[in-house]
Amino acid sequence: MSESLPFALVALLVAAPLLLTAVVCWVTARRIRREPRRLSNAYWLLAAALLLGNALGVLGIVGTNPVVATVGLLLVLSPLLALVFAAFLIANGVVMLRRERVSAGNSLSLLLGLLIVALFAFSASVLLAGSLWLRAVWLVCVLAVLFLSFQFVAFLGYARLYTWLVRDQPVEWVVVLGSGLRGSEVPPLLASRIRKGMAEFARRGARTLVMSGGRGDDEQLPEGEAMRRWAVDHGADADVVRAETASRNTEQNLRFSDALVRGERGPGGAGTGTGLIVTSDYxxxxxxxxxxxxxxxxxxxxxxxxxxxxxxxxxxxxxxxxREYRVINAVLLLVVALPLPLVVVLAAS
Structure with a gap:
């Protein structure tokens, strides 16, 4: 009896993670298959990948536990990797500002690189100062960075997977989102979108190609019309290309283009079918x-x-x-970043 108890306990400790992994993987696959356009899918997928790696280690299929090994390696190399990443971001930010207009959005890579360097400087000052409260603040910053890093990896990884999931889906209509003109000229970024839209329209057998974009304050004509002319000049069939010229943002691009296609298909938009949005990869x-x-x-x-x-x-x-999910992100950030530093401070008081 005494010998069977440890065996049962070990079996439970092995079986429980495997069962949890199987359930999470099944739920993740089902959610993605039913609706790939969900942000929560990204977190389910990352959780499933971590659990699966852990399960493979438990079963001894890949030798040492890959999750533990990867986390350990990242912890050892994280200072060096972070400095290399910061240098890359700063260099990229300088190039970005030289080639594009100066704005907060175009400065993000530079700002993030400088922020990483500042965090390293703050870490050094914490180690030298030895203040308990300063260390607590440092721990809050580190946990916040880890939380945001988890978010970013989940977002980036699933965004890549999403493009693969929908790569061959047949569609009835294609809408190309505008990104701004230079006067009346189509710039390279927008031309890339139009070319992609024309290629997907032909490859997927769609019936309508919509160029969507209104007229900006510094533009000589509506963006949708300039895009339509560019597409026709580069080989698109004028009979199937439509121009949506009233929108001023992405939400209006989608609303107005959907309404345009539905209007052409008769009362209620019968037979509209699935559409395809063409934008930039990011x-x-x-x-x-x-x-x-x-x-x-x-x-x-x-x-x-x-x-x-x-x-x-x-x-x-x-x-x-x-920003769009700011309430839930703020709550999660507080839950992740505050309890442990508070415990450290209270325990040392």
Whole structure:
């Protein structure tokens, strides 16, 4: 009896994580299959990946536990990796500001790089000062960084997976989102979107191609019309290309384009079918989330973006998502970052 008890306990300790892993993986796959346009899918997927790696280690399939090994390696190398990452972000930020206009959004990679360097400087001062309260503040900062890093990895990883999940889905209509003109000229970023839209329209057998964008204060004509002309000049069939020219932001792009397509298909928009949103690669996942929130039946794909532009653009999208879900993110941040430092302070008091 005494010998069977430890065996049963060990079996339970092994079986429980495996059962939890199986349940989480099943729920994750089901959620993604039913509706890929959900931000929560990103966190389910990351949790499933961590549990699966742990399960493989428990079963001895991959030798040492890959999750523990990876976390340990990252902890050892994290200072060096963080400094290399900071140097890359600062260099990218300088290039970004040289090639693009100076703005908060275009400065994100530079600002994040400087923030990482500042955190290292703060860490050094904490070690030298030896103040309990200063160490508590430092611990809050570290936990907040870890929380945001988890969020960012989940967002970036699932955004990549999302583009793969919807790569071959047949659609009835395609809408290309505007990104701004230079006077009346289509700039390279927008041209990349239009080319992608034309290619997806032909590849997926769609029936309507919508160019969506209103007229900005410094633009000589509505963006949708300039995009339509560019597409026709580059081989698109004028009979299937439509211009939506009233929108001023992404939400209006989707609402007005959906209404335009529905209006052409008769009363109630019968036979409208699934649509495809074409935007830049960094904007794909957030555009798909917005489409779901608006009730627009459309997935999203991305056109390639210049390498120097991508880091700041992705950070801008991530910050926008944090802002859109600011209440729940603020609550989670407080739950993650405050309890442990408070315990440390109280225990030392």
């Amino acid at each position: 904007h794909v996942f957030r555009a798909s989330l917005l489409a779901r929130r608006l009730g627009v039946d459309a997935q999203a794909v991305g056109a390639p973006t210049a390498g120097y532009y991508w880091p700041s653009a992705v950070l801008r999208e991530f910050v926008a998502l944090l």
